Amino acid sequence: MAISLHQVVEALGGSLHGNPHKQVTGLASLKQAESSDISFLSNVKYERELAECKAACVIVSPHLAAVAEKRGDYIVTDQPYVYFALLTQFWKQQHTPKSAGSIHPSAVVDTKAVVDKTAVIGALCVLEAGARIGANTVLKSRVTVAENCVVGDNCLLHSGVVIGADGFGFAPHKSATGLNWVKIEQLGAVQIGNDVEIGANTCIDRGALHDTVIEDGVKLDNLIQIGHNVRIGRHTVIAAASALAGSTEIGAYCMIGGCVSIAGHLTIAPHTEISGASVVTHSIHKAGTYTGLFPLDDNASWGKNAAALKQLSALRDRLRKLEKTHK
Amino acid sequence: MAISLHQVVEALGGSLHGNPHKQVTGLASLKQAESSDISFLSNVKYERELAECKAACVIVSPHLAAVAEKRGDYIVTDQPYVYFALLTQFWKQQHTPKSAGSIHPSAVVDTKAVVDKTAVIGALCVLEAGARIGANTVLKSRVTVAENCVVGDNCLLHSGVVIGADGFGFAPHKSATGLNWVKIEQLGAVQIGNDVEIGANTCIDRGALHDTVIEDGVKLDNLIQIGHNVRIGRHTVIAAASALAGSTEIGAYCMIGGCVSIAGHLTIAPHTEISGASVVTHSIHKAGTYTGLFPLDDNASWGKNAAALKQLSALRDRLRKLEKTHK
Amino acid sequence: MAISLHQVVEALGGSLHGNPHKQVTGLASLKQAESSDISFLSNVKYERELAECKAACVIVSPHLAAVAEKRGDYIVTDQPYVYFALLTQFWKQQHTPKSAGSIHPSAVVDTKAVVDKTAVIGALCVLEAGARIGANTVLKSRVTVAENCVVGDNCLLHSGVVIGADGFGFAPHKSATGLNWVKIEQLGAVQIGNDVEIGANTCIDRGALHDTVIEDGVKLDNLIQIGHNVRIGRHTVIAAASALAGSTEIGAYCMIGGCVSIAGHLTIAPHTEISGASVVTHSIHKAGTYTGLFPLDDNASWGKNAAALKQLSALRDRLRKLEKTHK
Incomplete structure (x- = not known):
């Protein structure tokens, strides 16, 4: 089953830069997208992956439009991750329409x-x-x-x-x-x-x-x-x-x-x-x-530190004593 | 649905000081009780709340009878919390009788x-x-x-x-x-x-x-x-x-x-x-x-202490060394 | 329901040293075995328990054969624990045969x-x-x-x-x-x-x-x-x-x-x-x-150490300072 980029922007808004008749057959992450998938960039730290992404179309925020332009078709929207979430909903609705009550x-x-x-x-x-x-x-x-x-x-x-x-x-x-x-x-x-x-x-x-x-x-x-x-x-x-x-x-x-x-x-x-x-x-x-959780360590190191922890209050007292003597 | 204070003491015992014909329509904590509720005092530290409690009747232990007397109707019993538990059972039984097998x-x-x-x-x-x-x-x-x-x-x-x-x-x-x-x-x-x-x-x-x-x-x-x-x-x-x-x-x-x-x-x-x-x-x-659980802290403080914890055994050794030198 | 030692080794292999006609009516640990049970020794540290075990037959590895010999009937196999697991499967199959699809x-x-x-x-x-x-x-x-x-x-x-x-x-x-x-x-x-x-x-x-x-x-x-x-x-x-x-x-x-x-x-x-x-x-x-878990302690000791833990990074800094002064 496939939907066109036109159908996507018609349903969800955003401005499409590319071929509205292009069909997409799946949703995927930037890394895993094939040439018929649509993908999105929610996090600037994945900008590098954008250039190499094979997707038919990528959903991006305005300030990444220039980078996306070099790659191929894209949709610009203010909150790409929210847009992608709405796209998963649209996608599911197309494939398995919600049953009546x-x-x-x-x-x-x-x-x-x-x-x-x-x-x-x-x-x-x-x-x-x-x-x-x-x-x-x-x-x-x-x-x-x-x-x-x-x-x-x-x-x-x-x-x-x-x-x-x-x-x-x-x-x-x-x-x-x-x-x-x-x-x-x-x-x-x-x-x-x-x-x-x-x-x-x-x-x-x-x-x-x-x-x-x-x-x-x-x-x-x-x-x-x-x-x-x-x-x-x-x-x-x-x-x-x-x-x-x-x-x-x-x-x-x-x-x-x-x-x-x-x-x-x-x-x-x-x-x-x-x-x-x-x-x-x-x-x-x-x-x-x-936060409050014991940091993981190799078992032997953990064992030593955990044993010392049971004397921590006493260690603090000894440190105090030493400090006093040292004044 | 309502039950009278007489019905309560008839079913569960305790000595009622107040009007046996008074009807109660709900159970509530001291703080949340309205004028038609029955409440209880299980913990001496809530004694202050007793005076301000609006309940129709309060279940108390013998040594709080004098305080309760000033407030209004009350039932005296040795274990008010157990009495209250039995009252919830009596209450449920009245409202939704246990089904037969x-x-x-x-x-x-x-x-x-x-x-x-x-x-x-x-x-x-x-x-x-x-x-x-x-x-x-x-x-x-x-x-x-x-x-x-x-x-x-x-x-x-x-x-x-x-x-x-x-x-x-x-x-x-x-x-x-x-x-x-x-x-x-x-x-x-x-x-x-x-x-x-x-x-x-x-x-x-x-x-x-x-x-x-x-x-x-x-x-x-x-x-x-x-x-x-x-x-x-x-x-x-x-x-x-x-x-x-x-x-x-x-x-x-x-x-x-x-x-x-x-x-x-x-x-x-x-x-x-x-x-x-x-x-x-x-x-x-x-x-x-x-007990054994890592105390919660703001994330930054936790991070510093958790990092130090991974060196705790070494810190203990350094303290020992310092103590020896210091003798 | 009982099975003979002969049935066991016929189904699961291993070499039986003892009476093949002897019937066993249950599986049990070395300690809990009665005279009609079959048991096993998977861990050398239980060797002492082997001598006192009342079981009809014990499953052991080759290097424990001599010890087992003194006690009574036994089956020798390379991996006694795996053998015992397979025996539980055989046992269950005898008692409640797997249903067809x-x-x-x-x-x-x-x-x-x-x-x-x-x-x-x-x-x-x-x-x-x-x-x-x-x-x-x-x-x-x-x-x-x-x-x-x-x-x-x-x-x-x-x-x-x-x-x-x-x-x-x-x-x-x-x-x-x-x-x-x-x-x-x-x-x-x-x-x-x-x-x-x-x-x-x-x-x-x-x-x-x-x-x-x-x-x-x-x-x-x-x-x-x-x-x-x-x-x-x-x-x-x-x-x-x-x-x-x-x-x-x-x-x-x-x-x-x-x-x-x-x-x-x-x-x-x-x-x-x-x-x-x-x-x-x-x-x-x-x-x-x-591993990473907080060691259990009596509540009071835990409380003291947990409090000190929230200052651990600061304690480390104080120790460093003391060490420097001491050089």
Whole structure:
């Protein structure tokens, strides 16, 4: 299947410099593009690759137009990466047009669940009583949305997602031998806004007394844990395998890497960035980039340094003592 | 829906100081309670919030009765948090009475599986041959209990749980280019005791030769990995996204935070506490609280300290040398 | 059910020293073996346990034959652990013969999916259009293989696995208040080679423009995240709860522990070993064993050392200064 450059700019805008009748049959990175692909340059550091790119057409920003001109056909646009993203959407739409609203016959939908007629509910999904699914939202296969949980419009939930399992709440009861645990029923639900994407096998627990809230535009990757009563501010993104403990509030526009662990009852300021694999045990009140992970080393070196680390406080004291003697 | 304070104390005990006919329509924290809610005070440090709390009634311990008296209606009980937990159970029972034993018609139950007649098997669950589900146990939607695995009485397994996938066992076979892996069939199963709760998408692998065992009263949060041959002692709790490698034995009454990683073939003493995001590579023979995680810092500071950390052992040697010279 | 030692060596080779008619009714470790079990010795350090082992027969390597002789019946083979692995396979085959190719009636298989007639598709699996499943491959219950994803021959995918969810790709779009995210449709798929095992609830995302690739013989444990465009080289093993970010390439024959986090766009050399819970933020060009994790300590000691760690770079500077003064 092929589309012409004319079709591209007609659909997505930008100014085409080249042959509007030229056909492209695929999308590719600068390096991997063949002569019938369309590619893009989002990062100035790949400028060198631009000259050698074999693509039929390249999407560039205005200040790279001169370089692109020497190479061949190109489309100029202010945000080439956004343009490319929209092109992937246009491309997918051409190849596999979005299905009209539908509920797969294998899905188990409670009679008290409410599904917008434009929503797509995939195979073997479960919607419990009181679940609500908004307009144009797509649930891929095997998604559970439990009692009274709400998913907004234009959301995409991938396979295996669980919305509204019980939060992890137990009251400690002292017994003769130790603590037993009395279940605290989780009486809240989950509210998910519009334009939210949730990755495969990610879990968002229902609130204990009030609701867990995911605001508009949030993007969650796979295998993420969102504890009860958490609130995630709009347009925040979280990469895979991260875990947020209960009652933590993440501000809007945060960028949280993969494998990040955030303790419960914290507040993270809007626009905060947290590097992958970091552990957050205190609130962050000032936006910035934060990191905390042990640097990788060859095993032997790590072993020596890790052993020394267990004496670090003592080493500091010895250094202080030496400094004093030396004055 | 509303219940009276009389109904509360009739069901749960405690001594009511106030109007037994007063109706409450919700449960809430001290801070968020409205005038028709019931609330509780579990922690003395929230005593100030008690005075300002708008709730219809507050559950307190005996030594806070005097403070509560000044505010309005209250119930006195020895363990307010446990009382509140029981109240959430009573509340849920009033609003959505527990269903009688049932197997959802969409569940796939092998003819050789045994399900107690009081158990509830949710939509799209899979029970393989030899699986056994005990009395009053509830499997939410999309739970798998594989061949010969046993779940006791009064358990609650959340959506997406997988009980009895194969443990990760392979024998290394030397080839000319490197190690190939020969599968070790996992001939054991999983035994889960009574009163166990297991969170969404958590996995408990079957044992290699014997069984993986989860004792009575254990509470596991979401997205936890339990390797083959593990044993978890009674009433131990583990928060979300933790992973226990094969053949490790966790004692009774432990409290393990979220995102904790525990290596294989270890023994953890009863009553041990492990902070979230810690990594355990050696057995713990003495109960206590253990921690090991890199503190978060702004990215630039982290970078400098992490670089220095890779020379820490050398720094220690230099300090020693300096100390010797200085004697 | 019992098998004779004669049946064992007839099926698996090795030289039997003992009574070929002796029946064994179970497999067990040296320590746990009863008098009707068969056991094995893979590691010289357990030689002491060999003498005391009660098993009906023990599998040993040639240099331990003399020790085994004193104890009772034994089988000699070059690689006892591999022999034992093959014995578990033989054992399982005797007890629960592999089913012929079949698709469980509850599975949802698109008319455009292609399933080899010898493959076994378990209960409540979902195969979308263009999915291909190879010969003798087994999908346990509740596995999703999404559009155009390919699984080779002799693979085993455990319950809850999701193959081909969208990779996590969004173009940042500047708005007045912060970054919004424009979805990049993921136009690639997932290619899985032969002899691959994938653990419960593990997710492998489809590529953005090209395919995510898992080569022959790879073994992945439970709850692993494989990002889009990743390539994992043949016979590499990865333990549970690890996460690989997008576009990273792992060489062949690597051994990656559990809870390992690997950043995106990295290259890991073949034959590399990474210790559990380590974080990899740079490419590894030289094979070796690498580690990076904070050592566990009692909470108080950890607190002191972690505090000092935040001043480590400054401590190094102070030490340098002291050294200079001292020259």
